Amino acid sequence: MADIKYDKTGNCGSFGLNRRREILLIILSGVVFLSGVCLWGLLMDPSLYAPDYEARRLAPSLSHLFGTDSLGRDMFYRTVCGLSTSIQIGLLSALISSVIALVLGSMSAVFGGRVDTAVGFMVDLCMGVPHLILLILISIAVGGGAAGVITGVAVTHWPNLTRVIRAEVLQIRSAQYVQIARKLGKSNWHIAAKHIVPHVFPQYLVGLILLFPHAILHEAAITFLGYGLPLDTPAVGVILAESMKHLAAGMWWLAFFPGLALLFMTQLFDIVGDYLKILIDPHSARQ
């Protein structure tokens, strides 16, 4: 995603920073911003977005940045709260999903044979049904609500990362230095701890962060369809689903700003993930 231009000396940063520090700074500010939003939403006083019948259907202004809805709720604070909910759910389900991917991917590579075939079959099975249909089915099976969303997103997002980890482990296992270590009589544990984990972990971390945007978007989508979070929670999916009733009346701000904020956030996750990749794997930076 990020194109990087190096000048002759290798320094291209503004503010007198070198490239590595600049990337670190970008990642750090992204993470700080995202956790800030998450905390802000968590600690927010619900009265900030409580109904206020004096201030209904207001277009965006300085006092109500994102406008208000038909109940007079301030859309800015509701959106921040919704984003915070999204980040929490995304965090939890992406974590679960990535752990599934880590376990299945390394098992598949280490044991090979039947285990590999079985994991491959599960990947195909999971990708065989359109994602959203699968999410609906899981949400129904679990009984809807937040549990339904988290389970649904968590058990459907592992296939890609599983493939990445499998390929990575396979590649390292057949690398010459690992072969030599084996010939030197090093134990499997030694090889795993010294050679495989240090290589796979960064890939896993990047994969985990790049999972967030997917998890968050799917959470919003399933909630938008009415299967996810309950209607009274301030979630972006709920806000957008509600806005549909009022769009024909010209209240465009109900849909525009919350969606934009969601987009901004997923982009931020993408940026953090991509820069982390550059930091970990400098080769990709020069492409």
Added chain:
Amino acid sequence: MKKGLLKYLFSTVARMLVLLVAVTLMSFLLVHNAPMDPVDAFLGEIVVSEEQRAKIAEHWGLDKSPAEQYVIWVKNTLHGDMGESRTYHEPVTKVLGERFRASLLLMGTAWILSGVLGLLLGIVAGVYKDRWPDRIIKTFSLILASTPVFWIGLLVLVVFAVELQWFPLGLAVPIGKVESEVTWMERLHHLVLPALTLSITGVANIILHTRQKLIDVMESEYVLFARARGETLKQLVMRHGLRNIALPAITLQFASISELFGGSVLAERVFSYPGLGSTAVVAGMQADAPLLLGIALFSALFVFAGNLTANILYGIIDPQIREGGGSNG
């Protein structure tokens, strides 16, 4: 050579059939485990005696064990009977057939639109690598790739249906008209916005892919040689670029059918378009098990058909796969 391809085809089809059975089993288990009582969901506010409830449950075969129910379902499905939808009070096959026609029109239009647009924009971006057309197209597609479909739908709705009033707000046909009186123009008029929404989201992938491929081709030595021979840019793209890009792009487009299906659920919901996607949403809300199973099976078939086509195309393009017999990869 021919034999290798046939063998590859056979193993792919066999693998997909096994997967299909697994998909139905998985969907059945998921739907069956739902805590929502289908009889309650069916009756809603209506109060009936225990006896009548038991009768309804018996009528739907709910008194049998799950394994029996699954076997019965598979048997009936193989005979073309997928049960009766509890929400629409019609055979599932009929509901699916009707809804699918509307969806097919929508998805087909969006699919072709995104494919053609994606290929064109990708070629433009690839040819003008790192210059302003490329920068614009690339940024645009990177942002699009993580934009929620339904939000784009809502924006399109606000701009074209509410503010400009060029297109209707939703549905597939004008309200209050009998099916037989609806003209093709009216159908198209209702189709534009949902199809546009759906194609916008599918386009990013194909742009980025085409762009990368074209850049690879343009940096190759045979293109360098062709340039030295004095071929113009247009000739370069037509002779060397398109030939190398077209088939992988088409393959990718076939493989993206799963996402298209998911997107259509959301797009149909935004525009209240009565297709398969919005039916799935309703069926889920009503715990309409036969219809849900039908949709799951149908969508899986649809995705498999797309993947199969993609695999066959791969087999034709790439001799390595053809010889290797389609192992994991």
